[in-house]
Every structure is written in structure tokens, then in C-alpha cells.
Amino acid sequence: MRLSLLLPAIASIALLLPGFSGAETTRFPAPSGRTGDVLTVYSSLDNDLAAPLVRAFQQANPDIAVQYENLLTGEIHDRVVSESDIGPTADFVFSSAMDLQVKLTNDGYARPIRTPDTDTWPGWANWRDTAYALTYEPAVFAYHKPSFAGSEPPATRADLMRWIAEHPGLARDRVGSYDVTRSGVGYLFLARDQQLYPGIWAVIEAMGRAGMQQYPTTSDLLERINDGRLVLGYNLLGSYAAEWARTHPDVGMILPRDFTVVVSRVALVPRAAARPDLGGDFLAFLMSPQGQNLLSQTLRLSAVSLEVAGRQSPAGGMEELTGLRLRPVPVTPGLLAYLDQATRAKLLARWHAALSAR
Structure with missing residues (x-):
């Protein structure tokens, strides 16, 4: 972006x-x-x-x-x-x-x-x-169904960290999310995650250790999940993921059970x-x-x-969506805080640091 x-x-x-x-x-x-x-x-x-x-x-x-x-x-x-x-x-x-x-x-x-x-x-x-x-539109996890045959995909952020730790070979270079420097909605999801979940940086670090792949659009991510180049996508727009899950049998979708950001x-x-x-x-x-x-x-x-x-x-x-811990983002000037250049620079610096953690 x-x-x-x-x-x-x-x-x-x-x-x-x-x-x-x-x-x-x-x-x-x-x-x-x-x-x-x-x-x-x-x-x-x-x-x-x-x-x-x-x-x-x-x-x-x-x-x-x-x-x-x-x-x-x-x-x-x-x-x-x-x-x-x-x-x-x-x-x-x-x-x-x-x-x-x-x-x-x-x-x-x-x-x-x-x-x-x-x-x-x-x-x-x-x-x-x-x-x-x-x-x-909720932020969802999308996953490659054949890669999870016989097992359940992660349904919470804690599940995601545990799955990466237990399946390092499968997760390596095959977990994806938005490039938050280029995707406006990806940046918004990250900012909301930080507000709502103090442990988010441990999640980002876990994905970084697994060699997380970054893309600017939801379609880029879903194409790779569909053909198995990625096995899991984090914080994807629910509208696209739901449509791909409906029309592509190898794509599955999970609405996070710990909390679900809605944009x-x-x-x-x-x-x-x-x-x-x-x-x-x-x-x-x-x-x-x-x-x-x-x-x-x-x-x-x-x-x-x-x-x-x-x-x-x-x-x-x-x-x-029924029964989920939904966290919608209201249309107010409060959103402008995400665009403050000092705030943005600090958030992106922490993002890059977390992804490069070893």
C-alpha cells in the first residue's frame, strides 16, 4: 500500500x-x-x-x-x-x-x-x-484441505503457534499473510490485532520463524493455498475466502474462535x-x-x-458468525490513528523485527 x-x-x-x-x-x-x-x-x-x-x-x-x-x-x-x-x-x-x-x-x-x-x-x-x-467482513484463516487430511486446522492464534511448532516441515515457507506495507486491509488487520491481543507478536514471530510468505492481495494468497504452495493463510478477507471455499474444493476456511476482527x-x-x-x-x-x-x-x-x-x-x-467474539471496526475518525506516520513506522518496524526473529 x-x-x-x-x-x-x-x-x-x-x-x-x-x-x-x-x-x-x-x-x-x-x-x-x-x-x-x-x-x-x-x-x-x-x-x-x-x-x-x-x-x-x-x-x-x-x-x-x-x-x-x-x-x-x-x-x-x-x-x-x-x-x-x-x-x-x-x-x-x-x-x-x-x-x-x-x-x-x-x-x-x-x-x-x-x-x-x-x-x-x-x-x-x-x-x-x-x-x-x-x-x-471477518478476517479468517484459510487452509489447504489436503494438507490437513486427518487433522484439524488451527482455529485460534494459540492453535496456530502450536501447529507451527509441531509441524515445522509442513509449515516451512508455506504459511502466508498480507504484505502489510502494500495491503491497506492487511495493515488494518495487524493494527487491530495489536489492539485486541497482547500476544500477537508471539504469533507473528512464530510465522516468521516458519518463513512466512507475504503477498499484497487476497487472490495472490488464495491461489497459492488452492494449489498447495501455501498450506495456511492468516487474516484473509472473509469475502474472498468464503467464495474460494465454495468454488474450490481444496480451500477451507476457519473463522477464528478466540476473536474475529470484522472490517x-x-x-x-x-x-x-x-x-x-x-x-x-x-x-x-x-x-x-x-x-x-x-x-x-x-x-x-x-x-x-x-x-x-x-x-x-x-x-x-x-x-x-453466530456465537463468535466479533470485533467490528466502526467508521469513525479513530481510524486515522492507524495512518499517523510515527505510529505506522513503529508498527511496521515491530512487524519486520518479529518476522526476522530467530
């Missing part, structure tokens, strides 16, 4: 050049064939998960084309800042890096938007009508959006019962909407 919050001028210009960063752009033509109205979305949600949401929105709005740009969370933040300072930017921004989304809002890069569902939205999931949590994808409409009306329409759709049902079915998660969550069938969400 790029967290240089004040980019040099040349970097700001580079962000706007074709081919900059690892952006994956998908164009969804207007179903009616019209070419005038285009909604531009910056999002960290993979295309295959976003496509049903976009198409359902277009079904209700057939004259709107959608340009969908799949970006790393840090790239989303940096592009909105740099583009807003010199001209228009995306119309709708949807990211799993809650802290960066709240920073955009706090720094004046988001505009207040009220939808028909704003008044009934949970208080923890709405910051001044400018930043809305739209999903409810949300946060949506906002940028102040400098070229078409804030379309961004607001897409936000209203995703907050509506139809949109929340679709998010729940697509991501296999519980809905944020109290109306939808209250009548949701077990198949629509992640019913295994």
Missing part, C-alpha cells in the same frame, strides 16, 4: 498517465446502447465479484455505462487525492481500506450524500453521511466526482435492500442493512 499522503507533483501527474499502476479497467456498456452517461468506479473489489452488482444496477438504469477500475487500496486513495486537486475524479469509490476511506472524508475529498436508507443505517457504519460501511468496505462519493449524481445513485442502490441482498449473496457475508440482516436466510450470509 502506498501511504505517501503528500505526493510530489511529478508523482501526481504520473498517477493520471495511461498504464500507471496495476489498474484493471473493465467497461460495462449501457444496456440500452446509449453512450452519454458513464459512471466511473474506483474499487478494490475484484471484477468477478463486482460484475453482478454493476449489472443489477444497470438493469434498473439501462442508459448508464460503467467504467470499473480495480485498484489496490493505496492507489485508490492516491488517485482520488491527486485527481481531485487538478480536476474530476471517480464518481464512486469503494475500498476495503477503511482508514484510507475515512482519511479521504476527513480531508475534504468526499461529499455528503443521503440516500433513502440513510436514516436507518447503523450508526457505526455511517460517518456524517460521507462514508458508509456497506459490508461486514467493512467503505463507500463514498468524491467531492470532485465528474458525475456525483451517478455516484449517489450507485451508493443508494448498494444501500437498498436489493443491493444489500446482492452484496450478501455475492460475498457470502451478513448484510450491514438492519432491514436485510433481520430477515436474511442462512444461505444469504455467513451464518457461522
Whole structure:
């Protein structure tokens, strides 16, 4: 994750050049064939998960084309800042890096938007009508089922340390997690772990001794778990892990029994959006019962909407959340503490020290 919050001028210009960063752009033509109205979305949600949401929105709005740009969370933040300072930017921004989304809002890069569902939205999931949590996503353990044939995978952090100690050959270079220097959600998970669990550094040290592998995206980790290059992934986003577990028979998922951090994808409409009306329409759709049902079915998660969550069938969400020690992250300026440069430098230094411990 790029967290240089004040980019040099040349970097700001580079962000706007074709081919900059690892952006994956998908164009969804207007179903009616019209070419005038285009909604531009910056999002960290993979295309295959976003496509049903976009198409359902277009079904209700057939004259709107959608340009969908799949970006790393840090790239989303940096592009909105740099583009807003010199001209228009995306119309709708949807990211799993809650802290960066709240920073955009706090720094004046988001505009207040009220939808028909704003008044009934949970208080923890709405910051001044400018930043809305739209999903409810636990951090999970994912594992390679064939590697645990005949045995149970770890279900707590203490179990994870014990398993590494008892199976050094199997664990060596085959435990993975996010590269927290590049993954916004990985950094957020680490910061929350430190807040909630004093023993987290012993866990990180154990993974470091096992040669933990680091990757910037959840897909990178799940691909390697699926084919056995990794046997276990720590603190993966539950939305992706649940989908892979459903569609790949060799991928399993565990919701930690000691405590489960829950994060949300946060949506906002940028102040400098070229078409804030379309961004607001897409936000209203995703907050509506139809949109929340679709998010729940697509991501296999519980809905944020109290109306939808209250009548949701077990198949629509992640019913295994029942009975867990859930620790959701509220959408508040408290998230900005994670972005303080001194705090970040201290946390990353401890991360690197723990991983290199012998």
C-alpha cells in the first residue's frame, strides 16, 4: 500500500498517465446502447465479484455505462487525492481500506450524500453521511484441505503457534499473510490485532520463524493455498475466502474462535466526482435492500442493512458468525490513528523485527 499522503507533483501527474499502476479497467456498456452517461468506479473489489452488482444496477438504469477500475487500496486513495486537486475524479469509490476511506472524508475529498436508507443505517457504519460501511467482513484463516487430511486446522492464534511448532516441515515457507506495507486491509488487520491481543507478536514471530510468505492481495494468497504452495493463510478477507471455499474444493476456511476482527468496505462519493449524481445513485442502490441482498449473496457475508440482516436466510450470509467474539471496526475518525506516520513506522518496524526473529 502506498501511504505517501503528500505526493510530489511529478508523482501526481504520473498517477493520471495511461498504464500507471496495476489498474484493471473493465467497461460495462449501457444496456440500452446509449453512450452519454458513464459512471466511473474506483474499487478494490475484484471484477468477478463486482460484475453482478454493476449489472443489477444497470438493469434498473439501462442508459448508464460503467467504467470499473480495480485498484489496490493505496492507489485508490492516491488517485482520488491527486485527481481531485487538478480536476474530476471517480464518481464512486469503494475500498476495503477503511482508514484510507475515512482519511479521504476527513480531508475534504468526499461529499455528503443521503440516500433513502440513510436514516436507518447503523450508526457505526455511517460517518456524517460521507462514508458508509456497506459490508461486514471477518478476517479468517484459510487452509489447504489436503494438507490437513486427518487433522484439524488451527482455529485460534494459540492453535496456530502450536501447529507451527509441531509441524515445522509442513509449515516451512508455506504459511502466508498480507504484505502489510502494500495491503491497506492487511495493515488494518495487524493494527487491530495489536489492539485486541497482547500476544500477537508471539504469533507473528512464530510465522516468521516458519518463513512466512507475504503477498499484497487476497487472490495472490488464495491461489497459492488452492494449489498447495501455501498450506495456511492468516487474516484473509472473509469475502474472498468464503467464495474460494465454495468454488474450490481444496480451500477451507476457519473463522477464528478466540476473536474475529470484522472490517467493512467503505463507500463514498468524491467531492470532485465528474458525475456525483451517478455516484449517489450507485451508493443508494448498494444501500437498498436489493443491493444489500446482492452484496450478501455475492460475498457470502451478513448484510450491514438492519432491514436485510433481520430477515436474511442462512444461505444469504455467513451464518457461522453466530456465537463468535466479533470485533467490528466502526467508521469513525479513530481510524486515522492507524495512518499517523510515527505510529505506522513503529508498527511496521515491530512487524519486520518479529518476522526476522530467530
